[in-house]
Amino acid sequence: MxxxxxxxxxxxxxxxxxxxxxxxxxxxxxxxxxxxxxxxxxxxxxxxxxxxxxxxxxxxxxxxxxxxxxxxxxxxxxxxxxxxxxxxxxxxxxxAKTSMRGSNARGRATIREILALVDEATSMFGFACHKGSKLFLEIEPTNSAASSMAMGIVRRNMKLLEPYYEGRFEGDSSEAEKVTIADCVFFSFLQFSRELYGVDLVADSELRNLRRFYVTFKERESAKIPEDFYPLYIKELAPIWLE
CATH class of the missing domain: 3.40.30.10 (Glutaredoxin)
Incomplete structure (x- = not known):
């Protein structure tokens, strides 16, 4: 087979x-x-x-x-x-369930827009971690100023993503047909940054739509993770940010 x-x-x-x-x-x-x-x-x-x-x-x-x-x-x-x-x-x-890339040209373009913003934020967050998290202190040169600058770009992208989630994920969280590949990519990033590095990227009071998305999506079966999901030695160091 x-x-x-x-x-x-x-x-x-x-x-x-x-x-x-x-x-x-x-x-x-x-x-x-x-x-x-x-x-x-x-x-x-x-x-x-x-x-x-x-x-x-x-x-x-x-x-x-x-x-x-x-x-x-x-x-x-x-x-x-x-x-x-x-x-x-x-x-x-x-x-397989229905298409997760949108039902028309406009919907597919919107998903590509979200993916582009999330991928840029993910890259900048990774850079910020490498330069500012204690996890990398003994591995490579660190630079808290560079880390802070990168995090500024990440937070800017969160604000750019906020309008895309207006009106979404307001109903029953079991409605699988509303989930897109962009949602899967975005949620995994928000979960990773929060659960491993201790950074809540949707904590800003202006990000109400993104907060609703995160809180709703994390209750889905696909999103649930056990307490020991991340290796202990990594989880102990990753959330400690350098001054």
């Missing part, structure tokens, strides 16, 4: 996007999608049987080729569900 193999860290930010998506899409238990967790070797390499070289997530296709970027992986899965061409793709599509 043809299948896709997905290599990832369960708790990593970018793989987390995909896991939330698979739950929301109804594909988490698909027999055609094998999820393989990687481990870190003594030489800091990501290893797992059959894993291609490189960082995760990596999606290996039945023909042996692979896709690495998380949003590209989500787009690929949406494509084969929207227009399945092979029997195994048709099996996946038959189990």
């Amino acid at each position: 043809a299948h896709l193999e997905l290599f990832l860290f369960t708790w990593g930010l970018y793989p987390r996007r995909i896991l939330i998506y698979l739950h929301e899409k109804g594909l988490f238990n698909s027999p055609h999608i094998k999820v393989t967790q990687v481990t870190i070797s003594a030489t800091a390499e990501m290893i797992a049987p059959g894993k291609p070289k490189g960082t995760v997530p990596i999606l290996v296709l039945p023909d042996g080729t692979f896709i690495k970027q998380s949003v590209a992986i989500l787009d690929y899965l949406e494509d084969i569900c929207d227009k399945p061409e092979e029997a195994w793709q048709q099996d996946i599509a038959s189990a």
